[in-house]
Amino acid sequence: MTTHENILIGSDTSASLAAILKSLQTMNQYSFITATRVSDIVQLSKSIQPALIILSFRDNQNVINSLLSYSRDFSIPMLCLRTRNQHRELQIRDNLVVFTQSFEYGMQSNNLVTNILGILKLIKKTERVSSSKTVLSKGKSSIDQNKDLTRYTLELDQKxxxxxxxxxxxxxxxxxxxxxxxxxxxxxxxxxxxxxxxxxxxxxxxxxxxxxxxxxxxxxxxxxxxxxxxxxxxxxxxxxxxxxxxxxxxxxxxxxxxxxxxxxxxxxxxxxxxxxxxxxxxxxxx
Structure with a gap:
């Protein structure tokens, strides 16, 4: 029996949640768990340890802060979907892996699926590199540096x-x-x-x-x-x-x-x- 990896999806609007799930319907190799409240996102991230958290809240920063408040070592990668009306820049701690994408662009064609698969693939690559080699430079571990490189490469590709x-x-x-x-x-x-x-x-x-x-x-x-x-x-x-x-x-x-x-x-x-x-x-x- 094949064990599917979990992806946690959170949104405070049912329309956005439905649109995200519809756009991901071809990703049969993953199990999607959804939540509409910040407290549920925090609890589920602890209990199921998802491979990725997708956030589409009106205030994604508040959700990120809540996740960090329960664990200083929080390390689950996140993808934040931002609507065209959201202009506030996210404040991200250095050792946290957070990708951003336009919600509207993600809902077009197969863009969100492509982005998610790219994130998961690159994250797995950096984990493999980090498990076999530890390098410390300027106070950062190998895994943190690889995450920086992964994040920068993918965001440049999106741009x-x-x-x-x-x-x-x-x-x-x-x-x-x-x-x-x-x-x-x-x-x-x-x-x-x-x-x-x-x-x-x-x-x-x-x-x-x-x-x-x-x-x-x-x-x-x-x-x-x-x-x-x-x-x-x-x-x-x-x-x-x-x-x-x-x-x-x-x-x-x-x-x-x-x-x-x-x-x-x-x-x-x-x-x-x-x-x-x-x-x-x-x-x-x-």
Whole structure:
């Protein structure tokens, strides 16, 4: 008999709860437990130890504070769904893993399912890494650093997806507006392109990555000085054991480009045909 993992869903409106459950109906491998009161969320999180808590309250911050009030070591990852009317920024403790997503965007197509599966997959990866290796750096444990890296990577992926949807919508509108408006729309598209490829994203990612994998980039660059910045990004993602689909989404390329880049990297690093690039990088500088 297969044991299903539990996902706890909390919302203070029945309409939101029903919409969330409907959007998750394809996730048959998980059991969903629902709650409408904050006190029930706290009790259920203790008793069932869910793999993930999904919150869609008018005040998600209040629920998070209540969960933390009963345990300083609370570590269950959470996904907070925010409506377009919620502008308050969440105040999150450093060692807590909290993802955020637009409620409206999540209810479109298969977006919420994709996000949840991505969170669960990345969380499991970091737990596997942390169980085999403990690294302390600047007062943070390996698991905390991996969670930071997981959270940053996924949120960057979400941001890029939203920007791409906005860009496509602008292109659809372009043909039906006057010249002045076209100029303004193109300025917005160009801004999106610059934001999507902002170097700060890479710098932030590198900061988290190097805390978890010290010396990896330094030693890799020293051994293979021909590697470009894009090559190094790709190597980092393989070091994290990201799938080809994860890498495709993060870099904004197609599957064929992922395979081509992998082939070119093997040539640059002079690896034998039988050597697996992913396995090589995961063992490198460990």
């Amino acid at each position: 890029k997806a939203v920007l791409d949807k906005i860009k496509e919508r602008i292109k659809q509108l372009y043909a039906d507006v006057d010249a002045s408006t076209k100029t303004q729309l193109m300025a917005i598209v160009n801004t999106i392109k610059m934001t999507r490829n902002d170097r700060k994203h890479w710098d932030d990612f590198k900061h988290y990555f190097e805390n978890v994998n010290p010396e990896f980039l330094k030693k890799l660059s020293a051994k293979f000085p021909c590697l470009t910045a894009k090559d190094l990004k790709y190597c980092c993602y393989l070091k994290m054991n990201m799938s080809n689909e994860d890498i495709r989404l993060i870099l904004g390329i197609n599957q064929e480009s992922v395979r081509t880049h992998k082939y070119r990297l093997k040539k640059k690093m002079v690896l034998e045909k039988h050597q697996d690039l992913r396995n090589y990088l995961q063992a490198f500088a460990s």
